[in-house]
Amino acid sequence: MNRLMRDPDNPWNPKTQVEITPQQFERQVLEWVKSSISSSSYDKITHQAIVPGQGGEYVIDIQVHLGLLKGASINILIECKHQRRSVERDEVLILEGKLRDTGAHKGILFATSGFQKGAISYAKAHGIATVTVINGSWLYETRSIDTIRLSLLSQS
Secondary structure, three states: OOOOOOOOOOOOOOOOOOOOOHHHHHHHHHHHHHHHOOOOOEEEEEEEEEEEEOOEEEEEEEEEEEEEOOOEEEEEEEEEEOOOOOEOHHHHHHHHHHHHHHOOOEEEEEEOOOEOHHHHHHHHHHOOEEEEEEOOEEEEEEOOOOHHHHHHHHHO
């Protein structure tokens, strides 16, 4: 199979794209994020956030600051991909680079056209959540760092 083709066996890799604009998709994801977090547990959720990094500033679709233990803060960067083709590994690699450069703790990629196998493998290895959205439903392809990798690291 051509690596740039969607995986036809994956039911979460749609043949047709959702009929909304990229901006509407971002706003929908923003509403899902807001509704999934209690207002007392987050400090700030920002749409189109300007996030400073060592290499400059980044425009991030959604940034979430979660407050813990009355002082600690968890920084989550969320990118939304509303495009005709499946998300490629390079796009996950770019988000992982932004996480490192900004010091963010977690990255999540939402996509309307699914993810290529290489993108899912890379995301799993680097703790990036990948979420496919179809007809208003969403499915995690990956959530966090692959547990096999963690067990290998702990044995070193």
